[in-house]
Amino acid sequence: MSASVYDSALYAGLFGAPDMARLVSDTAELRAMMIVEGALAKVQGDLGLIPQTAGNAIHRAALELQIDPGGLARETGRSAVPVPALVAAFRTEMQAPDHAAWLHYGATSQDIVDTALALRLRQALALAEAGLHRVLGGLARLAGMHAETPMAGRTYGQAATVTGFGAMAASWGTPLLAARDEMPALRARVLRVSLSGAAGTLSAMGEAGPDVRAGLAAALGLVDPGRSWHAERDGIAALSAWAGRVTGATGRMGEDLLLLTQSGIEEVALPGTGGSSTMPQKRNPVMPSLLVALARTGTALDAALQGAQLHRQQRDGAAWMTEWMVLPQVLMGLARSLAVAGDLAEGIAPRPDAMRAAIAAGGGLIHAEALSFALARQMPRPEAQDAVRALCAEVAGGAGSLAELAGARFPQLDIGALFRPEAQLGRAPAEARAFAARVRALPEPEAFPGA
Missing domain, CATH: 1.10.8 (Helicase, Ruva Protein; domain 3)
Structure with missing residues (x-):
């Protein structure tokens, strides 16, 4: 078994999220850090803090050089952060010592790592928004089409009163719609440049420091927080909590589909099912089960990232390492949950006759x-x-x-x-149609350029 199901060739078909996997790869991390180093040098050169020729040369090299992550492993293990090894390799590969000497001027490792993370999170959130849009579109179609399809509403697992399948689809989607509405505020908290120097004072850049930070933010398309946030991890915690709510909502959808497809109920047909090694009749609800598993795992991972807010003094290696270990898994689970929920939202087929039979x-x-x-x-x-x-x-x-x-x-x-079941639907049809209308009014998700 692999250390993580997300890295497993055997389980790639079950847990794989290829686009997000590329964003959390070593290659993507190094590339983002090099882009940050290059942009920083160019801004410093333009402001006269370092020679402009050096700034331009470093910026150009950052876009052209290829550095092997494996070659940095030994020094990263010693320093517990990849930036010192990256800076050394970058200077060697530039083959221009006079220019390379100005690389990483006045910055600290955390500035580079956190800003590079923000670049990748911009793309990760773009993927998540596209995934949300797809799931919401499928659920809105179900809600509108089946606004007046009656089914048994169940509380404590028992038949309670009549509801509508459209209202159930809307109840799956409403938390996801709320999560989508929160994305602008989430981006503002997460997509921030970090440039504060060794202990958060930016002292090495003197009076030019704030202008460099603002210029770096503009160059990278990130927010300038106007201060140091090295030890303030609330943005990462907010992202994790948001992802947990999304996977929780898709997990709840999975739980309901497990019940609606179980033997003896069978009120919904799934777009794909799994087989058994020994029971020919089985049509296992694999995708709903996967949503539940991802939601449960996401909850556990979120607890670790909330704990990583306990960031001691100006920098805490233990808390920072916790983020590195956990955040990629949170993002992978988020991406896979949205992909599976999208497949289900677009592919499930309600069975109105079975729903009426359950009512009777x-x-x-x-x-x-x-x-x-x-x-x-x-x-x-x-x-x-x-x-x-x-x-x-x-x-x-x-x-x-x-x-x-x-x-x-x-x-x-x-x-x-x-x-008559239709006479007891109450507000269910109206709520289903209102949800569908809200989704139809959504703008198309924005596409963000790659970092």
Whole structure:
């Protein structure tokens, strides 16, 4: 077994998220750090903090040089951060010592690592937004198409009252819609440049420091926080919590689909199922199960990243390393959850006949609440409830269906109309259509340039 399912060739078809995997690779990390170093030197050269020719040469080299991550492993293991080894290799590969001497001027390793992370998180959030858009589109289609498709609403695993499948699809999507609405604020917290120097004072750059930071932010298309945030990890924690809510929402969708597809219910058909090595009849709900597993894992990983906010003094190696170990897995789980949820949202097929059969099952007891409120318009409500409870007990004893017994006991009621499932949908169709309309009004997700 691989150390991580996300790195496994065997499990790639189950857990793989290729686009996100490229963003959390060693190659992408080094490339982003080199871009940051190059942009920093160019800004410093333009501001006269270092020779402009050196700044331009470093910037050009950052875009052209190729550095092997494996060649930095030994020094990274010694320093516990890859930047010293990267800077040394960069200077060697430039073959221009007079220019290379100005590389990494006034910065510290955390400036480079955190800013490079922001560049990759910009792309990661773009992928997540596209994934959300796809899931929401599929759920909106289901919600609109099945706004008036009645099904049994279940509480504590038991039939309660009638609801609509469209409303259920909308309930899966509403938390995802909220997560999408939060993305501008999340980007503002996460996509920040870091340039603060050794202990957060930016002293090595003197009075030019704030201008360099602002210029670097502009060059990279990131936010200038106007201060040091080395030890303030609330942005990463917010990203992790947001990802946890997204995977939690898709996991809840998975839980519901597991129940809706189980033997004896089968109210939904899945777009793809798994087989058994020994039971030919099995059609296992693999994709919903995967959503649940990813949600549970995401919750555990989020706890680690929330704990990494306990960042001691001006820099805390232990807290920082925790982020490196956990954040890539959070992003991979997020991407895979959205891909699987998108496949399901676009591919599941409700079975209205099975849904109606579930409503009719159990002697029609699902209509008990509607009956009690109809009777309450003709007698005190406590009496109406007592009368319906008595009828429910008779149904449970095998005396007949609730419709038959109520029709005999209360002939003044139009039982046929009262027990018609569509008559009991309440606000479910309106909520389903409102959700679908909100999704249709969304703009297309923006495409962000690669870092």
